Amino acid sequence: MIITIDTGTTNTRVALFKGKQRVDQVKANVGVRNTSIDGNNQLLITTIAEAVVELKSKHSLQDSNIQAILAAGMITSNLGLHEVPHLVAPVSLEDFATNIKSVVIPSISTLPIHFVPGVKNLDTNNLESVVGLDIMRGEEAEALAIADLFDIKQDAIIALPGSHSKFVSIDSKQAIQGCCTTLAGELNAIITSNTILTSSLENRFSDSICETALLEGYQAAERFGIGHALFQIRLQEQFEGKSHEQLASFLIGVILHSDIKALSSAPQLGFTSGIPVYIGGTGLLCEATALLVKHLYPENPVYQCNDTQDLSAIGSMYIAKQANII
Template identity: 35%
Template sequence: MERYILTIDSGTSNTRAVLWDLDRHVVDMEKSGVGVRCTAADGHNGRLKEAVRGCLEELLRRNAASWEQVERVMASGMITADVGLVEVPHVTAPAGLEELSASLAPVLVPDVCPLPIHFIPGVKNRVSGVSLETFEAMDIMRGEEVEACALIDRLGVRGEAVLVLPGSHTKFVCVGADGRITGCLTTITGELLASIMHDTIIADSVKRTFVEADTYRREMVLRGYRAAREVGLSRACFSGRILNQFAVKDHTLIANFILGAALQNDLYALRHSTAIACGPDARVIVAGKSPFREAFADLMEREGCWRSVRSYEPEGGAPLSALGAYLLAEASLAKEAGKKGK
């Protein structure tokens, strides 16, 4: 009889579930347009529970599988926060597969599935007492820790590294020489860009559109980056409007300029924040979707502050978050098997 592992990843807007066999092969995937934002809006997690249950049941139905064939159900992301299904405390860095698997929270949620769901904790920076003097050193993540585990495994990361995970919130995850997460740094650049592109005077200059993979222009991104480095983000953004009125009529080029200006803030934070400390010997690995991936890689390579810069392009199949959750399922099952063998 075929055996399976189920992984769940719930974010702000979506929930994804993946059905795996025990040889790291993706059997099937299911997605719902319900995330923890619904819990915040509704004041309860009823819709989230229905979405998770629906995804899991659909995967089993579509593949003629039963719950008796499921070895483990794993959950990561904001589903482990107070607006998710079960709130799980963060693990304190440094943390890797061993620490995360040892801190899994198996909880039976009967109106979601008949098996315990193993909730994966997020990771927080090691700061003894957060105060007005130390707050900048603190950072947290939920979901990115499994993406980091997947990248470390898939790319065979050895030695100090910085993992760049762009999105609505960009995460810079620092990895130590032993392959464990030593800390993270978060910015809200994705949200800032959305506001700049849609809700400011710059919206007309970019036609309320973002840079896409086929409209990415490296030179304009670098120009925006340099402008923000010299005069700050606010002035650089207005300079995009000046460019559009007097020199550059193509709105996609202005969007590239604004993208570069916004990302300058991120790289400034990476070099100056006390939240993480990765030196010049660190290797940089940039994941995420295009064009953020290309822009970060181009800018960080141009800066020349790190040992090397590499882009990771997804090969299709399950997202990194699902692979990371699967790796933790493997680790926890192996640990249980080891205990039984003694």
């Protein structure tokens, strides 16, 4: 049995796996945000320790029954359990395996916890400009999980839409070449709930995408820029009687214009004609990203990976196997 720990800004998941099959998991609304607020990581330590005890007790497991404990995400930051320096891209599977940090934290387990490092695009020592710089902790494991699940053997882009969307570039040997981050999900939430457009958008997301409105939003941002394109939502609601689905889809199109610009322009991604794009996740941002890439770049195949709940864990196991930990 394998235990995996995935900690983000606001949530932590501790899961029990038999092979790649999740047997059980414990979720908690505790993340590195709590460390930042409290000034220490004691709540995070306690939360993870209790989750490990719960899983072991529920399934009658001893330490001898646990093959490994793997951890990825913000848990490897200075606000997590153990800080692991970012690796500088390009980063191969072998690089990840070699740079796993194994640490015993007695208050959690007598077994070592194996921490998977994150990635940064550039060496930040004596950095003169952040152009081309980006960082990630956790998404590298998710990207490698998709590379493993789809058996990717060519240059590819892996898109992980969300609050902080990530585009990750990998090569034919599944080495990570770099990444690019946007605030797509956060922008969608803020504009929907905290602007003059909140009334027009009914302070809620749509349950579905109107492809026509999505493309119109993208085209409006391309033609007029984001500011005026956004205000068109209010005009459409007041003078054209557009539906909520149309207005919310138009908004996503406006926001994702910047994501598509980042995808096509970020030097660290190397996005060119014919390179496939794998989109991990479910929800409107994922669906909208897929629709826009298909429409704008018909020569680039698009694949969607909808079952993403365990990507961090599967990616961590993929790396741990390379390191002969499991």
